[in-house]
Amino acid sequence: MHIHKYEKIWLFFGIGSLFVFLTIIGVSAFAQGNQPPSCLTTIDPEKVDETPPFNKPGLVKTGDNEYQLNIVASAFAYTPNQIEIPKGAKVTINVTTKDVIHGFEMAGTNVNMMVEPGYVNSFTKTFNKTGQYTIVCNEYCGAGHHMMTAKVKVVNKQ
Amino acid sequence: MAIPQLQNTKPKVKMTKESPSLKGTLASVFLLGFFLMFTWISIYFLFLDRL
């Protein structure tokens, strides 16, 4: 099949760019660990309240400057919904749901996960700046979906 | 009428030159390509900034 010379140039450039993009995100994901949230841990959605760590949701110190933030989503609230994080903390956020699908988005950050019944989702972020973040549910979950929110404050350590 | 004649003869000339002039097309698709790259790279840097 005959292809015009300029079209060959264009496709070479275009397809080449696609592979450059794929390489950049591939290296970032597989070599530097910037994978999208894919926790792969399962949980019985009807026994969330009895299953650790979600039986005691909240911020837990796990190491030097390392924390776990365990959050339970349900229609239409996050537990807990007021969170204080010391500045500089490396926080692994674990979140699961007791009922339907929810979203978990810390607006203006890369923390953005789907929360599905039966699964724990997880993402790790280091909070280097003080300030306030709003967590919003970004997957439709019912009549009160737009009321489902939580606040995170990053504060200076005492 | 001059126009139909033009239409009739032109492709024949092109046939001998093998391919028609598509300089404008090449320029257009490259502009498009650079726009795609610009957008993608902007969001990539936004992602890095938010890491």
Next chain:
Amino acid sequence: MNETMKVDRRDAKLAMAHIYVAFIALALGGFAGLLQVLVRSGKFTLPANISYYTILTTHGVLLGLVLTTFFIIGFQFAAMSRTAGTFSNQVRTWGWVGFWMMTIGTAMTAFFILIGEASVLFTFYAPLQAHPGFYLGLTLVVVGSWISGFTMFAHYAKWKKANPGKTSPLLTFMSVANMILWLVCTLGVAATVLIQLLPWSLGLIDRINVLVSRTLFWYFGHPLVYFWLLPAYMVWYVVIPKIIGGKIFSDALARLSFILFLFFSIPVGFHHQLLEPGIDPFWKYVQVILTFMVVIPSLMTAFSMFATFEMYGRSKGATGLFGWLRKLPWGDARFFAPFVGMLFFIPAGAGGLVNASHQLNQVVHNTIWVTGHFHLTLATTVVLTFFGAAYWLIPHLTGRVMTKTMNRLAIVQTVVWAIGMCFMSGSMHFAGLLGAPRRSAFSTYGNSPQALEWIPYQIAQAIGGTILFIGIILVLVIVTNLAFFAPKGETEFPVGEVAETAERTPLVFENWKLWIGITVALILIAYTIPFIDMIQNAPPGSKGYKLW
């Protein structure tokens, strides 16, 4: 030539029936859209306890599923009758069976949405559980579309038999390719509805595997957008060259791009599920690569379109690098509307690349950026092309002509649409980058400073959405005129011819067994292992919830 120039009157009635339903859906769905942007501006509340989410479900189902599917099937029936000959009585009868099944299904679905029994949005994610009638209605729509698909295949087979060893007409080939795509992808949504959702909503089974259901939905959900896009590409590749007075740049490359769409638009559903907990990131990335491959036929299409325009302009004596742009028929709405659609596909494609880029999806997932994105792809590129097609298709089918006044109104309509969409989609994109979520009623999230920042953008969306609603009124005026009031006469169904410089089309393109074989192979590669993993490592299933 075996081609008939005019769509037979009886076939025209079948095509028009689909188009009527499509534009009724546009009117109702567009009104729902207007209510949404007004609510979200924070300045307006819905009367009589009507839920935002009922309106949102109506909008999504009517415009995303009904307008598109009906217009596409009607358009393809007309295109096949025009290029592959008048339908046999049997084909036409089955076409009507498909139409009525789809229409009854639509009415049923709409009924259960409007009485508030199915505020589950057009993605109907379990474990939100709608009334069984909602799922049953959707099933009828899909099965009806299958019947229409098979009638198109039957008509194509008859043409092949009558014309052995010949390359099929381009529009017929493209319609068949699109219906194969549709059939292969709707198997996924049919599976989740018939095996999971329907029995679960009827109480026959207690629990549902949520991830399997979502995966089957998105196996369908991405090719769905290409099922919308390919008819627009048919207009671009075949009809637009004829309208401007030029030639099709290359028949073979047009067919090649459709085959590539068939291959790569299905095994890519995970790029809608990039932030899900239950899928291994390796398999997400595999599908990200395949998603990037589906960009290639669009890169080819961009080149073909510019080349068609430039070759025509130069044949009219255009000089300089961009002089050919001035030779294009800017005053012809049949060209202008689809052309504006093409322009909007550039930012739409750019946004699409971002969405599909694995971890970059975290920046935009489920923010209103995504809504902005598909209001460029579907609600501008595809829809403006459909409008542009309606401007000759409807008068052709009803035996009327478009008057100069209507043409001018159609130009205005296109401009109104472009302006409205710049406001609405533009502000959606920017608000999305700031984190504003999609699919949410107005909320300040407890007066959060971040959420307050989004409000000016939401007001801009309301302004844009209102302008777009004016655009809908204009197009409805034009369509009504063309269907019932325009002067009687003959309107051409424009079908382009191939440029003399283009090479002959190889017959291999008609080898559907090969193309379907490769399609299935790619699907199996992309889905088999992660799907088995989902079932083997499944958590306890979910009961149904009605939380609205």
